[in-house]
Amino acid sequence: MKVRSYARVAVIGAGSWGTALAATLARAGVSTRIWGRDPEVLKEINSRHTTERFLPGVTLPDNLLGVFDMERALADADAALIVVPSRSVRSVARQVAEYAPADMPVAICAKGIEAETGLLMTQVAQEELGNRPVGCVSGPTFARETALGHPTAATVAFPFGHVDRLKPEESPAVRLAVSLSTEAFRAYVSDDLTGVEIGGAVKNVIAIACGMMTGAGFAENTRAALITRGLDEMKALAEALGGRRETVTGLSGVGDLTLTCSSTTSRNMALGVQLGEGTPRADCFDGKPVVVEGEVNAKSVTDLARRLGVDMPICETVRSVLHDKVDLGTAFASLWARPIEAEPKAMSLAFSHPATDQDIATLAERIS
Structure with a gap:
């Protein structure tokens, strides 16, 4: 089964795990923009291809672009990853909803349960993102090892509707898994968001x-x-x-x-x-x-x-x-x-x- 990777992916969150995922996408040949709140961190990513605050000693791909403006980060993106602490998922998803294309898949890479509502992170994001496909990326992954290219595996989970089962090669889970996969990063696919989260x-x-x-x-x-x-x-x-x-x-x-x-x-x-x-x-x-x-x-x-x-x-x-x-x-x-x-x-x-x-x-x- 031949699968098309996403051409352009926005990573929302420039901490250690967000940067490691962005570096993985960029190494896989995906045009990747990473958004963060600290302009100095983004400037360092663009000028020196490092982020000493979050991943000291790691050299990032030259084609990874740090972006301070959320609208610019999401412009023309085929998919997005939200990689922020669980307490920030709702507010960041609300920002993403302002600028993301109406049908753009969004994967949540935070782990937790919202204290006030008891909702899982994908459920929190779904409330803010409307009808956009929402999934998650999770697995046994330390950011530094991932960024250094150590062999790593993770799971990409999205709901699988009728159309996704008829054409799995077009489903968000399969396409994002392929987009993340490099010689060192191996992605698996799941339709069980609850179990994964x-x-x-x-x-x-x-x-x-x-x-x-x-x-x-x-x-x-x-x-x-x-x-x-x-x-x-x-x-x-x-x-x-x-x-x-x-x-x-x-x-x-x-x-x-x-x-x-x-x-x-x-x-x-x-x-x-x-x-x-x-x-x-x-x-x-x-x-x-x-x-x-x-x-x-x-x-x-x-x-x-x-x-x-x-x-x-x-x-x-x-x-x-x-x-x-x-x-x-x-x-x-x-x-x-x-x-x-x-x-x-x-x-x-x-x-x-x-x-x-x-x-x-x-x-x-x-x-x-």
């Missing part, structure tokens, strides 16, 4: 949990347990929203979860490690105002899960520490002493854990 939102919260226990001095057994049971929480929430459990076992779910929970390159993991070591939240990241998506999502994910009646004990534990000021040791000791369950949900088993209050207090002290 839930993986991206929940994995950040689980990564904070893994970081907390790592910072408290625990190692691989603990992290493996949190990753595995965290994956089950992802599956449960995705399924409750109409997504497919199978999607969560792919790149955007278990792939992204494994990456984010395995390295302090992830700000979520890094925050958890610092908190586990006893660093007050205000002093984390040397006191710098670093945006950590999982910190916000710990509340928005659990708010949504509570409304749907989905049990997410690891996410609830992270929320209790970050937002309810529960002692970290007490929170995680209580998590480990929850009723014992069967792994196959079909068994429908649950029975009391034998740990005594003193046992739990002892573990809490070890964690703290």
Whole structure:
């Protein structure tokens, strides 16, 4: 099946991930404009082909053009990527809607759930973008490695209507996947936006949990347990929203979860490690105002899960520490002493854990 890549793509957001995606598109031969709020960052991209603030030491393609004017960035674009923090998706999508062609596909590259509404990022954007096709790009991707051309894989997800299934080579998901694909970047295609987005939102919260226990001095057994049971929480929430459990076992779910929970390159993991070591939240990241998506999502994910009646004990534990000021040791000791369950949900088993209050207090002290 022969597929035409998009000739012109606008990347809205000139942070580390936006720039890495823009560089990937440009290397694939796509005419790429990247929009950002800081004119100095864009000037550096155009004059020196670098962005030392976001991707130090990375040389960007000569054909990547930084643009400060949103209208110019979107002029004649065949597709756009919105790559901004989740809290900014609504306002930026509203700006894009002013200038984007009426039928232009837009892929959201932010991960999270809107706190006020419980909407996924594509749903937030769809409210602002009207009838334009809206999808997402997600997967196990650190921006620097992507920008350096390390072999990387991600998922491009859009709804597949009747026409898309008859002519998949003309669908936004397939055309954007081909547009992003280089010798080093490999894109896969999905029609399950819900499954893909839930993986991206929940994995950040689980990564904070893994970081907390790592910072408290625990190692691989603990992290493996949190990753595995965290994956089950992802599956449960995705399924409750109409997504497919199978999607969560792919790149955007278990792939992204494994990456984010395995390295302090992830700000979520890094925050958890610092908190586990006893660093007050205000002093984390040397006191710098670093945006950590999982910190916000710990509340928005659990708010949504509570409304749907989905049990997410690891996410609830992270929320209790970050937002309810529960002692970290007490929170995680209580998590480990929850009723014992069967792994196959079909068994429908649950029975009391034998740990005594003193046992739990002892573990809490070890964690703290």
